[in-house]
Amino acid sequence: MREQVWLGRCADYDEDALFAKISEAFEALGAYDQIKPDMTVVLKPNLIQRSKPEAAICTHPLFTAAVGKCVKRAGAKVLIAESPGGPYSPAVMKAVYKGCGYTDMAEANGFQLYTDCKSREVPLPHAQRCRQVAIVEPFLERDYLIDLAKLKTHGMVGYSGAVKNMFGAVPGLLKPEVHCRFPDRLDFSKALVDICAFLKPDLSFIDGIWAMEGDGPTGGVRKMAGLLGASKSPYALDVVMSELIGFPAGSVAMLQDSAERGLGPKTSNETDVLGGRPTGPLDFRKAKAASTDFIDKLPGFLRPAAKKWSTPWPQIGKGCVGCGKCAESCPKKAIAIEQKKARIDYKSCIRCFCCHEMCPEHVVGVRRLGLFKM
Ligand code: SF4
Ligand code: SF4
Known part of the structure; x- marks a missing residue:
């Protein structure tokens, strides 16, 4: 089946303009018909760490507000839930919501913020790598789940959008455990698809108005892309958005994997794009740590040595x-x-590179041999 992907443009986070655009996406994708008045709709933004909205690390609170207002227009209740990196406790969550601009936004709009921080281990029956994992409870018990990702490049998996955002459903310090179980980039990418396929968000959005290029998901440079995307399929949405920023889906392991499993399309040509496609790719800079795609194309016997010498390493810089x-x-x-x-x-x-992602001072650098920089 061809998935529909809605695309829109917005020059900034103007509340009225955003609400009108997001409402257009709800109409186009049939979400107003799916959401019923007795439902609790869980919104899952990307709040990877406490950071101001203008840093372009987290889903902008006004973007989340616009989606929540559409849910309320359909008559349902809004519950915002997330688990950032680091410890997961009610005090941490309150601080993260406040620091990311969500506390005032939720109060102004009558949305509930989840701070109970309960989770439970669940089996992932159709997984190819991650067969068991802990998941934060509202993502398991929701009536309807909306994935609200931020458009970013990513040091380990290259691109971060709707599929990667579902990894945030794993509670705080259990995320590094998943990294530890799947240290290889391809295995970790498959584990991300396992988690997204299990959670099955009903609707996915990507906030690409202010996006991030370079050393994402937290240490890159913010970039004005003016893009909004939405789809019922997180895989189709990622395929379209990653192509738009200059990362063909075949170059992103998790999207290649989702296509091989029949969960998503191989390219944007296999989707129906609604709302108008921007002209030309936006050419985002890759993260330094992610530029090793050539290794996967080498003959098998050369890969271990190439991987060893080309894999970058973290380095603590000045300002720690x-x-x-x-x-x-x-x-x-190890630290x-x-x-x-x-x-x-x-x-x-x-x-x-969890240390690189989580450093609030952005002083954990990515180093690689001079030969591989070339
Ligand atoms: S590198 Fe230094 S500043 Fe950054 S997280 Fe570690 S201890 Fe904190
Ligand atoms: S030091 Fe940094 S890159 Fe190395 S294992 Fe720890 S978090 Fe990962």
Whole structure:
């Protein structure tokens, strides 16, 4: 079946303009007919860490507000739930919601913020890699789930959109455990598809107005793309959006995998794009850590050596304040804080870049051999 992907443009986060655009997407994709007045609709934004909306790391609160208003227009209740990286507790969640601009926004619109932080282990029956994982409860018990991703490049998996956003349903410090179980990029990409396929968001949006290029998902550079996307299929939405920013779906392992499993299309030509396609790709810069696609194309016997020499490593740069957020999120406990500075034990490091993602000072750099920079 050809999936429909709705695309829109917005120059900024003007509340009225955004509401009109998102409402157009709801109409086009039939969401107003699906959402019923007795439902609780769970919105899952990307709030990977406490950061201001203008940093373009998290789904903008006004984007989430516009989607929530459409849900309320359909008569249903709105519950916003998320689990950032690092510890997952009611106090942390309250701080993250506040720091990301969600507390005032939710109060102004009558939305509920989930802070109970309950989760449970569930089997993923059709998984190819991740057969069991803990999931935050509202994502399991919802009547209807809306995935609200941020458009970003990503150090480990190349591109971050609707499929990757579902990884946030795994509670806080159990995320590094998943990294640890699947340290290889291709295995981890398959685990991301396993989790998204299990959660099956009913509707997915991507906030690509202010997006992020380079060393995403937290240490890149914000970029004005002015893009909004929506679909009932997170895979089709990602295929269209990743192509638009210059990452053909075949170059993104999780999208290649979802196409091979028959969950999503191979290219945007296999989708029906509604609302008008922007002209030409927007050419986002790749993350430094993600530029190793050539390895997957080498003969099998050459791959281990090429992988060893080309895989970049994290390096703590100047400006480390010794806060310990990197150590908290390191799945291999390879980081120690000594004399108020982080130090990495490279013998234990699996180069998952969780430390790079979670450093609030953005001082964990990505280093690679000069030959492979070329
Ligand atoms: S590297 Fe970043 S996260 Fe780690 S201790 Fe230093 S400032 Fe904190
Ligand atoms: S030091 Fe950083 S890259 Fe290495 S295992 Fe820990 S979190 Fe991952």
